[in-house]
Amino acid sequence: MSDLHERSLRSENQPERSLRSETQLLRLATAGSVDDGKSTLVGRLLFDTKSVLADQIDAVTRASVDKGLSTPDLSLLVDGLRAEREQGITIDVAYRYFATPRRSFVLADTPGHVQYTRNTVSGASTAQLVILLVDARKGVVAQTRKHAAVLALLGVPKLVLAVNKIDLVEDPAVVFADISAEFNSLTRSLGWSPEDVLEIPVSALNGDNVAERSVNTPYYDGPTLIEHLESVPVDAEPHRVGLRFPVQYVIRPRTTEFPDYRGYAGQIAAGEVRPGDEIVILPSGVRTTVERIDTADGELDVAHAGRSVTVVLADDVDVSRGDVIVSAADAPEPLGEFDATVCWLAEKPLRPGARLLLKHGTKTTQAIVGSLAERLDEQELTSDPSPESLELNEIGKISVRVAEPIVADDYTVNRHTGSFLLIDPAGGNTLAAGLVGDAISAVELGNRV
């Protein structure tokens, strides 16, 4: 950590960003109420990593001067952008980009009003880390608990609690210790390990502990927010299942150079693949081996989850879009009927018996919703049994029957193979975020896998 500490983010002499590309990409999201200073914190992250353009800073400086402020109001970097957009869409996710010499960041900036669970779900679905904000004067509030529950449900691996406006409380050391203890107990009950959760006292307004270590927080000896973001270990996806390779597209050139080439293109959803690996094609169950892993740059000796590749198999077998190539040693049973947890994202409520489309991996199939088993009360982290319907932003447990079996894992085991969409067959809109298995109970019981 010391080399990080010595590196000055404000140095004007050194290239701020690596010219080379050995940096890692970290996907993160924010959650918290606007009143907690989230816009200022996001603005501060962009500003301190020099990720805003000169004209944007000029505009903010001018606007701040007009408002009679002596220092630029960084929330205008974010809020000012919003104001330019059509009214009424401030409830939506925005994506922001910043980078340090060690990592590039894609930040899903999710406005935090308590009723917009769908935005939190959207932002958190791809996030490896979420920054949850609280106002030091208010501490852990109902909304914090609700956000934490949704993030636990979605399996967000790492959490940061930014205890903002720490400069505004009377006894910051005690306040910070109390909030940290309460948050730790909350996140432990939701299934996070203590090492996956970090609390940082910050002042987004002054920049305390964001990019620069603050002299105002002697009771805190942990990393700054940016130090933590660029050093926190995030595995692409823990190895809990073998290869899962949803076939996206069959590559058949039929050219004079490649008359017989047949490769199966896709992005590895879980596990890894090497030439020579024994695999099974599901749902057909045909077994063969991997001959080659092709990319346009050349063959790979191994490909891990997240990489888009083309797999060439040893035998001439029938494989098409929607099939999943899995490791022979760890092949799941295709599911024709299963339980799932859904976050309902549509105005029109979900009722039992609904006929919908289900998109899982590269397969889209018809689905019928059976029973509604329970509805999560995110406030109390308890469940209501047998609700009549699921309304907008509500989370519940359902049973689903699909026309064609899907090759899935439990969401708590793998986010990619365990997630699906429910789609309106009439208009095509996305109705629900779906999680295969009993993720909802895991949240209630606080025993995430």
Place this chain on the structure above:
Amino acid sequence: MTIDISPSPTLARPRLDGSQFDTLDALESEAIHIFREVAGEFERPVILFSGGKDSTVLLHLAIKAFWPAPLPFALLHVDTGHNLPEVLAFRDHVVSKYNLRLHVAKVEDYLADGRLTERPDGIRNPLQTVPLLDAIAENRFDAVFGGGRRDEERSRAKERIFSLRNAFGQWDPKKQRPELWNLYNGKHSPGEQVRVFPLSNFTELDIWRYIARDDVELASIYYAHERPVFSRDGMWMTPGVWGGPNEGEVLENRLVRYRTVGDGSTTGAVLSEAADNEAILAEVAASRLTERGATRGDDRVSEAAMEDRKREGYF
């Protein structure tokens, strides 16, 4: 990592160490995944190609996504009639190099028969929308790839990767579908189209890093070269059918390069000695560094002009 993605006659290709996976690999894999999803789910996709760096990277990734098969999409260029000759030459070069199909929708055809009227300021970018939508309708394109990046413009920060448009090509920000995990929903009704942005998560610097890493061939105007230009509003403009130099504007030979490709009337060159990818990468990174107040005025103006051009652009 320099590769030639034109189909090679043999499969004797290098075996790469697949264990490394950095930012550019992640962005590339995401873009390739998006291309393949569209190929798998849509009937008639098309790639918008302007000859600029973003659409050139877009095309490069598309070709990689389907290697060694030919690209399963055609290209569509909306030609304003104000393009720099080097850009049109590059467009045609790329089309013939990869044996692609190219549709061209010409603003000048619309001006000639009165369907469009020249604006008083002579700027053609806003006029591109009608030919674009006509071309989409005539060819029944149902997915249209664009090189838009979320970092490049404010309204794009909220743009989805799969962006549904109505029959008029309109984006309704209030009706955007939530985009979850990497499950892209391409369902649409007849007449609707989906605009697809595989480069959404690239930043400008990522694009240049990627160009350098993959040795992507670009239009020559991106590299420093001497050309006759005149100064206007702090930008170095190339004379052409779009007008200039006006009175008081002096034509002179300068060492310049273009940072962005667009209409000759609105796109200016910057003074630069950066003649290769490494030098440009250094220049782009450095110019971002000094953006906090120390930037030269002319840089700032051209940056704003670029933003304006993109805001008015058809995507």
